[in-house]
Amino acid sequence: MILDGSKLPISFSVYADKEDPACRIASCFKENYKKEIEECDVVTFEFEHVDDEPLMLANELDKLKPGLDVIKLKRARHLEKEYLRREGFPTPRFVTVEGGNEALRTLRDEFNGVGVIKRSEGGYDGRGQFFIKGDLSSYNFLKEEKGYFVVEEYVNYDYEASIIAVRSEREFKTYQPTFNYNEKGILVYNYGPFGNEEMIKVAEDLTQKLGYVGTMGIEFFVKEGKVLINEFSPRVHNTGHYTLDAAEVSQFEQHVRAVLNLDLGPTKVLVYAGTVNLLGISEPPLNLVKLGNLYWYGKREAKKRRKMGHINVIGDDLNEVREKIDNVMQILYPNGPDL
Amino acid sequence: MILDGSKLPISFSVYADKEDPACRIASCFKENYKKEIEECDVVTFEFEHVDDEPLMLANELDKLKPGLDVIKLKRARHLEKEYLRREGFPTPRFVTVEGGNEALRTLRDEFNGVGVIKRSEGGYDGRGQFFIKGDLSSYNFLKEEKGYFVVEEYVNYDYEASIIAVRSEREFKTYQPTFNYNEKGILVYNYGPFGNEEMIKVAEDLTQKLGYVGTMGIEFFVKEGKVLINEFSPRVHNTGHYTLDAAEVSQFEQHVRAVLNLDLGPTKVLVYAGTVNLLGISEPPLNLVKLGNLYWYGKREAKKRRKMGHINVIGDDLNEVREKIDNVMQILYPNGPDL
Numbered sequence: 001m002i003l004d005g006s007k008l009p010i011s012f013s014v015y016a017d018k019e020d021p022a023c024r025i026a027s028c029f030k031e032n033y034k035k036e037i038e039e040c041d042v043v044t045f046e047f048e049h050v051d052d053e054p055l056m057l058a059n060e061l062d063k064l065k066p067g068l069d070v071i072k073l074k075r076a077r078h079l080e081k082e083y084l085r086r087e088g089f090p091t092p093r094f095v096t097v098e099g100g101n102e103a104l105r106t107l108r109d110e111f112n113g114v115g116v117i118k119r120s121e122g123g124y125d126g127r128g129q130f131f132i133k134g135d136l137s138s139y140n141f142l143k144e145e146k147g148y149f150v151v152e153e154y155v156n157y158d159y160e161a162s163i164i165a166v167r168s169e170r171e172f173k174t175y176q177p178t179f180n181y182n183e184k185g186i187l188v189y190n191y192g193p194f195g196n197e198e199m200i201k202v203a204e205d206l207t208q209k210l211g212y213v214g215t216m217g218i219e220f221f222v223k224e225g226k227v228l229i230n231e232f233s234p235r236v237h238n239t240g241h242y243t244l245d246a247a248e249v250s251q252f253e254q255h256v257r258a259v260l261n262l263d264l265g266p267t268k269v270l271v272y273a274g275t276v277n278l279l280g281i282s283e284p285p286l287n288l289v290k291l292g293n294l295y296w297y298g299k300r301e302a303k304k305r306r307k308m309g310h311i312n313v314i315g316d317d318l319n320e321v322r323e324k325i326d327n328v329m330q331i332l333y334p335n336g337p338d339l
Numbered sequence: 340m341i342l343d344g345s346k347l348p349i350s351f352s353v354y355a356d357k358e359d360p361a362c363r364i365a366s367c368f369k370e371n372y373k374k375e376i377e378e379c380d381v382v383t384f385e386f387e388h389v390d391d392e393p394l395m396l397a398n399e400l401d402k403l404k405p406g407l408d409v410i411k412l413k414r415a416r417h418l419e420k421e422y423l424r425r426e427g428f429p430t431p432r433f434v435t436v437e438g439g440n441e442a443l444r445t446l447r448d449e450f451n452g453v454g455v456i457k458r459s460e461g462g463y464d465g466r467g468q469f470f471i472k473g474d475l476s477s478y479n480f481l482k483e484e485k486g487y488f489v490v491e492e493y494v495n496y497d498y499e500a501s502i503i504a505v506r507s508e509r510e511f512k513t514y515q516p517t518f519n520y521n522e523k524g525i526l527v528y529n530y531g532p533f534g535n536e537e538m539i540k541v542a543e544d545l546t547q548k549l550g551y552v553g554t555m556g557i558e559f560f561v562k563e564g565k566v567l568i569n570e571f572s573p574r575v576h577n578t579g580h581y582t583l584d585a586a587e588v589s590q591f592e593q594h595v596r597a598v599l600n601l602d603l604g605p606t607k608v609l610v611y612a613g614t615v616n617l618l619g620i621s622e623p624p625l626n627l628v629k630l631g632n633l634y635w636y637g638k639r640e641a642k643k644r645r646k647m648g649h650i651n652v653i654g655d656d657l658n659e660v661r662e663k664i665d666n667v668m669q670i671l672y673p674n675g676p677d678l
Binding site: 003006007008009011026248249253257263265270271287290292293294295296298314 | 341342343345346347348350363364365584587588592596601602604609610623625626628629631632633634635637653
């Protein structure tokens with residue numbers, strides 16, 4: 001967001017530790033967040049699981065975009081899912097329960113032992129999600145857990161997809177949807193445009209109902225052309241990274257434009273494109289710049305499953321993009337990603 | 340270069356004053372340049388008129404790319420022009436002389452009083468160039484000047500054009516040429532692709548003969564399909580800024596890739612595109628983000644003729660690009676640019 005937004009007349013100041021990647025390209029702060037937030041015009045975020053104090057202060061000062069309401073929804077899966085159901089959006093069948101024991105019982109009795117148990121709090125990139133197909137006894141460690149859980153049907157979808165939407169106080173736009181390939185709850189690669197008009201409608205309704213401002217990623221299950229919302233993310237989204245290379249204005253710049261109430265840019269995709277995530281890769285794969293654009297995040301430490309960067313590829317059609325993705329996958333993960 | 344190159348696993352450290360635009364997005368140094376240059380892997384530049392000491396040190400340490408030879412050629416127009424002529428490249432007819440008096444005499448006697456007198460040193464963006472059409476007496480202020488001068492024929496060209504070439508130790512590529520509109524020696528706008536195969540050939544020969552590494556901009560006069568080299572710039576070039584939005588890999592990233600000896604990226608232009616310079620504009624024209632991508636450089640002070648930023652526009656064909664450029668020009672310079 002900083003790299004793509006700094007061409008606008010904006011100074012970024014980031015709530016982050018000095019060693020964090022953002023601090024190579026922007027000034028950073030942490031202790032003196034009050035002064036920094038008071039001095040800035042707008043506060044936004046690239047991740048909803050951030051410290052409360054600066055968020056609360058930014059909210060009090062009416063500088064937080066998108067707002068606290070949507071963060072609260074996102075920090076508790078059951079609230080997000082109940083909101084979607086209440087507002088009439090298509091979701092998988094689910095039940096909210098309290099306590100891990102009740103979650104296991106519900107899965108057994110109401111879902112025939114097949115489905116997904118999700119902790120309500122702290123989950124992203126597949127964390128806190130358990131895909132269970134009958135072997136309930138392996139999950140007894142959940143029995144003692146307190147807090148809310150979502151118990152959800154297992155959707156035997158044809159594929160996963162997502163859409164990147166942008167809404168400002170005056171405009172709404174979306175990029176074309178993409179096909180997403182996830183493994184163990186984490187995005188491995190995606191490509192597009194891989195269209196489905198229904199997603200555009202859902203995105204417009206959802207962002208409008210939320211009074212949302214900024215870029216939003218919405219993930220779907222697609223089965224026989226029908227869509228179910230898996231989840232939404234109130235921020236720039238991993239499945240929209242391809243817009244950095246395939247669109248005139250990226251999802252990152254759109255977010256900046258939206259929260260500053262500038263005119264949004266075009267969302268037309270100029271070329272077929274895709275993204276491969278660098279999951280747990282410890283050294284930058286410089287040999288891959290031949291195949292695409294390398295985005296190396298410069299995170300301090302590589303861990304299993306951690307997104308260390310991504311590669312964007314483009315092509316004249318989806319086949320060319322898929323071929324490039326296959327090439328990149330072969331080089332990065334000759335034995336498949338270790339997730 | 341920093342904004343576009345920082346997605347690679349590179350840290351930029353910039354020889355610049357703290358208040359300079361680059362220092363918002365990279366660490367900067369000036370006094371302690373010896374230590375910084377000793378610690379870095381490669382030294383490059385975005386402008387050939389920089390301080391000698393760090394250049395010399397980088398050259399001694401064999402870290403300077405492109406090299407000192409080409410900088411020396413560029414700092415003295417007569418050396419650049421004589422090099423081009425000696426190597427058989429097409430140039431306008433010119434004579435090198437010493438002293439302003441001799442320059443005026445040569446223009447009068449050998450060019451019938453019509454042509455261009457250029458100071459050999461310190462010139463860029465039209466500085467130190469005098470377009471003379473018979474009114475020689477208005478230029479008597481040159482009479483006392485010492486140093487080398489180039490006296491050149493006035494080329495009644497059909498249009499000006501340029502090409503952005505990239506060469507590494509292993510590869511050579513060019514983007515497609517562009518049509519350039521200059522006023523008083525300064526680029527106002529350009530657009531493309533506006534092809535001429537001859538320029539590609541010249542670019543390949545020239546970069547090869549110079550043993551050049553990096554991005555280079557070469558400017559031409561085009562008359563009846565034939566090209567004459569006006570000048571070359573051993574760096575990223577204003578007429579290649581459109582590649583930020585119209586190509587998968589921009590001239591800036593290509594430069595970084597070349598000087599680091601990474602594989603170059605594709606130079607295929609995905610869409611028709613153009614750039615309008617923000618000349619002497621003191622406030623960022625945020626209303627223009629509707630028409631294109633705004634690049635605001637954040638320079639400390641606006642001055643007449645100073646490039647404060649640029650707007651990139653794209654289109655499905657050259658007509659659409661020209662229309663957008665016209666719109667931007669009307670809004671920016673309702674009475675024409677003040678140059």
